[in-house]
Amino acid sequence: MSRKIRKAAVIGSGIMGGGIAALLAAAGVKVLLLDIVPFDLTDEEKNDPAARNRMVDNGMKATLAAKPSLFMTKKDAALIETGNLTDDFDKLADCDWICEVVVENLKIKQELFARIDKVRKADAIISSNTSGIPLAKISDGLSAGFKEHFLGTHFFNPVRYMHLLELIPGAETKQEVLDFIANFGEVYLGKGIVWAKDTPNFIGNRIGIQGIGRVLQAVVEDDITMAEADALLGPAMGRPRTAIFGTADMVGLDTMVHVADNSYELCPEDEMRDTVVVPDFVKKMLADNKLGNKTKEGFYKKGKDANGKRFKKQLDPATGEYIDIEKPSFPCLDAAKKAATPAEKMQAIVYGDDKGAKFVWKCTANAMTYCGNRIPEIADSLVEIDNAMKWGYGWDVGPFEAWDAIGVRKSVEKMEAEGLPVSAKVKAMLDAGVESFYRVEKGVPQFYDFDKTAYVDVPLSASALSLAAAKADGKVALSCPSASLVDIGDGVYCLEFTTKMNALNGEIIDFMGGALDYVDEHGVGLVIGNQAGGMPGAFSAGADLAFVLKKAEDKAYDELDAFLEKGQMGMLRGLYSSFPVVAAPYGMTLGGGCEVCLSADKIVAHSELYMGLVEIGVGLLPAGGGCLNLWKKYITSLPAGTDKDTDLAKLFIPTFMKIAMAAVSMSAAGAVANGHLSPTKDRIVMNRDLLIGEAKKEVLRMVEDGYAPPMKKKVRVIGREGYGMVNAEIFNMLNGGFLSEHDAMLAKRIAYVIAGGDVKSGTEVSEEAILKLEREAFIDFLKEEKSVARIAHMLKTGKPLRN
Template identity: 60%
Template sequence: MVRKIRKAGVIGSGVMGGGIAALLASAGIKTLLLDIVPFDLNADEKNDPTVRNSIAKAGLSTMIMSQPPLLMDKRDAKRITVGNLEDDIDKLAECDWIIEVVLEHLKIKQELLQKLEKVRKETGIVSTNTSGIPLKKMSEGLSKAFRQHFLGTHFFNPVRYMRLLEIIPGEETRPEILQFMADFGERRLGKGIVWAKDTPNFVGNRIGAHGIVKAMQTMLEDGLTIPEADALFGPVMGRPRTAMFKTCDLVGLDIMAHVSKNTYDLIPDDEQRDSFVIPEFVNRMIEKGFLGKKAESGFYKTEKPGKKVIRKVINPETFEYAEYAKPAFPCLDRAKQAKLLPDKMKAVVYGGDKGAKFAWKVLGSSLIYSANRIPEISDTIVDIDNAMKWGYNFEAGPFETWDAIGVEASVEKMEKHGFEVPEKIRNMLAAGNTCFYKTENGKVFFYDFASESYKEPAISDNVISLNVLRKADKVARKCDSASLIDIGDGVFCCEFHTRMNAINKEIVTFISEVIDYVDANGIGLVIGNQAGGTPGAFSAGGDLFYMGALAQLGKFSEIDAFLKMAQQGIQKAKYSDFPIVAAPYGMTLGGGCEVCIGAADKIVAHAELYMGLVEIGVGLLPSGGGCLNLWKKFINAVPEPVTDYDLGKFFIPVFMNIATAKVSTSAAHARAMGFLGPNDRIVFNRDHLIGEAKKDVLKMADEGYAPPVKKKIKVFGESAQGMANAELFNMLQGKYVTEYDVFLAKRIAYVISGGDVRDNSEIDEEVILKLEREAFTDFWKQKKTHARVEHMLKTGKPLRN
């Protein structure tokens, strides 16, 4: 039997249940969302299906309206059917997978599983999203067949955006079911799979809660402030900007306290059990309702008197909020001067000031605690590292961090300061193994405590690591801003590695060289990279510094020459004799978007794709072929036999995409906007992106790829101006745009429509490309454009002037 998940059931429509249902629906799975019938219904309400389903309906409504969006596309909600556990529980017999996300209460979960045992079909899989109740207790008294199909699938909130999925085998779960669920979670849902054991709070929350509570305790002991602790455990240590306390505000202090207390209660023999005891001031905060972001006050609080924004932090002694200064320690100053993360970490933990001593105590304790949890909570260091990266957005997990600061040097310091270094670590070093990870012959190996040797981690065959290939000397060509990497079978990958992967003059020159090299030495090209965290940036656009400098000097002919070179490079790629596939993810803006829609035959996009031509936000317009190629993307979707159609119906969405700087909220949304076409693909797992793009290159090459034939294109012509003016008038009256936006947008409409040509004319592509360059250069002559660019470079936000 080939196992498939065609329909899933989610029981519990709260924040987590709704998030799981949204993810399933976005992945194309029909989903039944059930919740309880409301209590205390009157006689009429008891017979009213709308009222009986009201809790699940409210959950669905919250899901649809949530910001940031939980659904990839609001239309995905049509795959979700709501109901209640009294009237609709029999419908779960149709489900291939049932996941319970009800209250964290053993008796409630046991009673629910007993009901599910009666309705589950023979092949149906049942999983729990519990984080604190042992699976063994939950499934007591149930049949062997049920227990063989029962496991833990622990998602992290928000489900769409947090990559971690912990899979917890039950004592009798069938191996093939575990493997199927791991593959489904990785491939269809895009999750990073961590194998956890049936221990309290599994892997991510066990290590994460320990680190946060230990930091709280040590902060009080060492006399640091909350902002100081966060500054020391933010980006300089490879942690998110929310660090420790802001993360708690996001999660909720009540939830953090529950996880910590639950762990403490269930680990009587843990050597660092006391590290899970929440400081009393935090308990007082919870009593007062200072629960974090959901209560608008937690460790931090934001006040907005008028247009001013005031950020305050709580005083743990007085519970009063006050503004705070930027934390300052010598170790932070040294860290900020360092370019690489390992050097930043070393600057902090090997410093001698008060902040450095605090960071060392917290980190040292966390590293030792992580090592001692193997094999209790997980068998490998890889799963613990991945849990913290995917569940807590760490840039480096505990053991990767240990490598970064130096295992030998740190252990020496630990022993000097009275830390109890685990015997397994001392044995590892005594055997001459001085790191947890190493690369040999292009392959990554991790240190395995059980065998006391290095092993290769199990990775999907579909995962291609550009970093590993780089270390294996697979770089065919490179410059400071980009590399061409041999990814095997005659396929190469062009990777950008500037800040935010912005496209500069060097990349533009490099792309042209890449086309010549691949034409001579390969069969196809992928344009993609793997830099950055979540969501990351395929490319955040063009190099505004370079353009701005030329414009300030009045070198407009040089701007035109640069644009012409960029356009020619993209056109050269589009009409090359080999297939090209773009693999965008995350921010794919401006020039990054132009590369995808202009240079590539096909796009294989990650589900989290924020794509758009946003140049109007800085007072410019797409000029690397963006206007031309988005227009072509729309009209080329029309079947060739259809010759009589209204170009105006195509013009307005293309114009509005560019003139209002629309950005997709997902790849599905990008498809709805027209940036992705019917032949483009969406991949949920970003690790698979380059591999999937390579597959398409090989398929096109195998099928006898022939480049597209260059031909004239139909344009709307002069009538476009009137149609655009009508749209802009309405938007200006509604104050959706400024007068300068209108000035820019009218010129954009002129470019897209082909300029001063009759309606429905056919023109050469070069006509629109020339119009793009002329408008771009003219816009740089405007003071308001310079103001927009300067504001964006200074603040990272658009200016509406």
């Protein structure tokens, strides 16, 4: 039988249920979102359909209003039908997947599933998003057919942004059901799949809450402040900036305590059970409704003072009062900042001898042993634990990857010297002469399987390509400090940027020419993409502004012009080369990063795409072909043969506005609406892990179809009619105080460039002519003090300057 999810039901319209419904809608699935009829209805309201649906309608409103948005685009909401569990229950009979997301109460869940068992389709998949109640108890007494189609599908909040989906098989779940939902979750919902066992809190929360619990104890034992703990256990240790206490505030202390209580009550044999006992000061916070970000008071307190200035304070566990935050300072942190690699940063922290380093070592040693002891209790392999923490908690590296980074043998010897417990499995691994949990063998990533006492291949989707594994296998064709060209098989190469935030600099521009030459001689096609950073990451944050500022301060305008021209010609050359070029953007794709994509034959984008030409924010304009290629994107979207009859103003105004307003999409769907992605030519991929692999498929498909480069031809422009029309509106906005004089000057010149210069409407001009207009405007803007000030301010503060 070929399964499809044509219609799904989500029962429970809270922020988790609403988030799951929004994600399903983004995948094009029709959704039935149900909740209970409110208990407090008056007799008159009981006969009012709107009143009976108040719970679900309020939930839907909250989902639509959530920030950051849970919807890829608000248009997806049209796929969601709302109802209640009394009037609309029978509609579940039409659903291919029914996902329960109700309160964590065993009796309520059992009663709900007993009702579902009577109306469900025989082959419908049923799942629970429970995080603490065993599935065996939930499904007890239900039909054999129900149990064969029942499993746990544990999403993490916020559903759109957290990559993790834990799948928990029931004792009787059919393998066919498990295989299908895993593929659907990975490909259609874009999730990283982790197989968990039916144990309390599954994997992510079981490991996560134990680590948080030990840190809560250690900050009191070692007199470490919340801000110090977060600085020590943050990016330097491969964790997000929110680290421990910032993360807890985001999740909510009520949720954190619920998970901790679950672990304590339901895991009586856990050897570190005492670490999840909630400290008294946290219980006091809960009683005082200090729940984190949702109440603006948690481990941190945020707000504005009497003068309207924002402040952030931290909780003192000893007093329960909020105190000022002093910038954390430890020798180990200073050493980590100077370290060149992530592994060296971690080593600087854990092997330091100052107060902060000892605190981190204590917490890390405890966590490593705990993780080692949880296999096979909660997961069959260390890969599942690593992925759960990366995808569910936003870590850059998982616990076992971090253990490899600091040195397994060295750390175990230190633990034993200090009398700390060590996982018996890890000791046995070292005794067998195995020094690391992971390795790459002939380009294939492998992990050490404790049960088999041997390395086995890391399970990967057929579409998932690892650039790191390819590079470890010696597949780097060309490289420089800022970029590399990697052989990803079948004659396809990947051009990867490797600078901070993948910013474009002179070295990358030079490298691109050599990369095109190499692919032309040795390959069949090129993917431009990378896999650096966590979610959402940065494909490229744009041009290296420090480089631009230095040239402007030195008045090296000729050098800048040559740099821009080389970049423009390189992108043109890629477009008209004898092989296809596919860009694979994700996350931040701004400025020059956006221009790289616009000049490709095709874009295969991740659904989380924040794309835009934002140069006006730093007093510049897109001069890497952005003005030209966005205009071409609009022009070429017209049906063949209609461009001569089209009112160019209808295309010119939105093109101009997208650049002049620095429009940035909040998703790939938004990039389609902005004109940066073509709705017919380009593709959107939900799972970033599959992005490079899917882009490679597009290259090979184009080659198989007999790829020929596009024919070079002139571009029809709107000319003086267009910028004249825009100038009138800019004049009105300037007089109304909506624009500064500098903004108005920038906008007028941008309109002139997009319009193709001082020519008649309908004139066809060469691409090189528009590119020259881009360069001239860019250089002229850099001669303006206010533009230079904008660049300097952005580099210093990370925020745009209005001047």
